[in-house]
Amino acid sequence: MELYVSEYSRYVMALLMVLYTYECFAVFRYGEEKRRGGIYTRQKLLMFAFHFSCFLVICFEKGDIVYLFFYAFQQIILFAAATLFAMLYPKINRLVVNNMCMLLSIGFIILTRLDMNKAIKQFIIVTGSLVIALVIPFFVHKFKFLKNLKWVYALVGCGALSIVMILGQTTYGSKLSYSIAGVTFQPSEFVKIIFVFFMASALYEASGFFEVFTTTVVAAAHVIVQVMAKDLGSALIFFMVFVLMVFVATRNYFYLFAGIAGGSGAAYIAYRVFRHVQVRVQAWLDPWSLIDSAGGYQITQSLFAISSGGWLGLGLCKGTPEAIPVVETDFIFSAIAEEMGIVCSICLIMICVSTFIMFMQIAAGLNDKFYQLTAFGIGVTYIFQVFLTIGGGTKFIPLTGVTLPLVSYGGSSVLTTLIMFSVIEGLHMIKQEEGAKARVVKRKRQETNYDETN
């Protein structure tokens, strides 16, 4: 019985995942949220079926009914979150909400399978974060002064990062987080959001040379501090967000190419100067000859995991993803690929991409430049982090050690991402209102035209 469950569930899981992912892109066929209602309902059913079947397998494999109770709690919280978002904010984008819940449930599934204690901890953090996230759209929507806080963002961002660096140095420069009352914070995660707000507020009014110059100075400070703290992933994210936001704000291709050129030069210098950068690059170029070193070992174990799953995976609890160091954070994608298979993991990538495209569509639809830049910056922050973690774990690019948003274990990461998603929801509401106003104006204009012709 158990064997049949684990064998056939692999097909069921892959099918549900493919159908869900299909709906993610089917959404873009319709221009208006109203007409997407059927898709969103189907997505919710598929999500529910996927989540349930995965936990059924885990329950069978582990032979303990407690997993089904844990599942019930997760289902209640996710359902409550989706419902509350929709009730409180009728004008939100429901693809973003659905994908948020889907990614969270994938995270719960794989974390439960890897480490029950961490999964419970993550569940509590997610619950708390969702409560915080629920109020964010309201603030974004109402607080018009957010665009005036340019220097506050810059100071808070640099300050938080500097504190980490100073504290980090006292602990041999390898620590990226500090604990307050037993809760561990990783400030660079939150600073990502603040940084996007800084860039948007600095560039929305004017984007001449002076504005670009000041943002460059502040961005450089962020990046350098992160490189010194050995957090290369965050440094790259800050840099990418900076270059692309300047490009979109100025609409000047010179800044895009100058940014890429400058970034390449800086990367080369960092490679020559910093030993920890060299180690990452070497482990990427040839992990097999460095298999006995920490860097090479991580990436080769990750490749073993990805390659052993095949199209449909070994089945939940059937593989050995725990052989990969820090699998719950930096290599969660490899664990998913091993046990759920290539089909599911590529669907996971595509869910992230559809989320990103929706972010970009929201950004493109906003008329207010501050909001547009904010939505765009958050989208880039999100997708580039996904790219770094999946690409790094699969030897597509050098490993930088960042988390997969909403899926990986880690409180700071999941809270930050939930806030980012909520900010986008707030911006989507603003966009809907802008659209409604525009329609009213248009209608009035048409009426007057009609009158005139009459």
Next chain:
Amino acid sequence: MMKRINPTAKKQKKNREILLVTWIFSLLFLSMAGYIAYYSVTHQQELINNSYNGRQKMLLAQNRRGKIYSADGEVLAHTIVDDEGEEKREYPYGNLFSHAVGYASNGRLGVEAQANYYLINSNAPLSEKASLDIRNEKYPGDDVYTTLDVKMQQVAGSALGVYDGAVLVTEPKTGKILAMVSRPDFDPGQIGEIWEELINDDESSVLLNRVTQGLYPPGSTFKIITALEYIRENPDTYQNYHYQCSGAITRGEDRIQCYHGSVHGSVDFTRSFAKSCNTSFANIGLSLDRKSFADTLDSLLFGQKLPVSFHYGISRVDVSEDILDGDMMQISIGQGTTSVTPLQLNMITCAIANEGTLMQPYLVDYVQNSAGGKVKEFLPVSHGRLMSQEEAGILKGLMTDVVEEGTASRLKGLSYTAAGKTGSAEYGTVKGDSHAWFTGFAPAQDPQVCVTIIIEGAGAGGDYAVPIAKRLFDAYFDAQ
């Protein structure tokens, strides 16, 4: 009209940069997804065999290693469970398949290494797995059927007798390996007990598969390649070649002699080849364009990766534009620094037999689950042309003359017509010590089987290697 189009056009223009960034990231992710799928599927087997990959142990704890069979269905390796529940790998033919089938503990060798992925995975039907679960037994791993033929392997093994050396028997039209014998050999069933002794013995290199990894001076068998290059450079006039052999040729301080002091007198191209005249071939070698020769060697896969899925040595010939005449003379007759594996020579011979096209040599025919369903089948794969059909035809003619009126006359006048080339490769510092070589095929008009033989330190190829070829051909055609 203008009023209605303008706002959208303006909006699109306004958002061109956002659209561009969206496209770039979407394409980036598509290529990454493609890369992940491609990488994981193409590297699945290679990565599971890595000793750092713990998943192997997991599979072995779950599945019982599958059996290895010969082409005719004889068990070559299987796992039995003794009274105490201990698993043991048994090899019913003892030493006979030591390198071909190999071993699976203390590292892996042979088919045991090459097909490890299939042997440790189980595609047994679910119903069977379920009933094994209830009895708390392991699943049967998939069985591997090789191309090896027990009879041909036995003939090859006994023909080598007490000598060290290597024998490879293949089908030129398919690339199937029928027999692969390397001596000295060992009993893979005893590998645990004899391991220390084998590892500590530096001299005899028992574990080395001489067929695929043994690097030998090719001796006169290399004249096949020298002849091919001469034909390529002189396609219309090679038959006009003429040379007066006085038993030796001298260039500066370098002197090449014919084997055992023979003097061949007046020889043309065909006779130089049939009689294996060293001085004539050294003379031919001096006339060759070295750049073109290096290209020909590349096209024959010297110094390159071979299209096989087992371990092999890289055969090397050091030809470049600036080598000395003395070295060129040595190379032309297969001496000097040149080193060749029996596998490489067999592949070239097969290409000649198969009208210039090389079929990739292979050992694993198909993989089957415990219920007899095919899990994977390996079909013959062409590697492409090593030479033109005309060139292959000319070489085949030369090699037939070697049998009819040359150094392989022990193969003359049989029920089939054989073709081939002998070699007596001198090695070491003592003059006269030589490895006996033969590489060839039969029947010449429609080649079915190709053999390559080397006997270490035996003497002349015509005297020692050719009789083994005869026994192999006889055995092959008797069975038909």
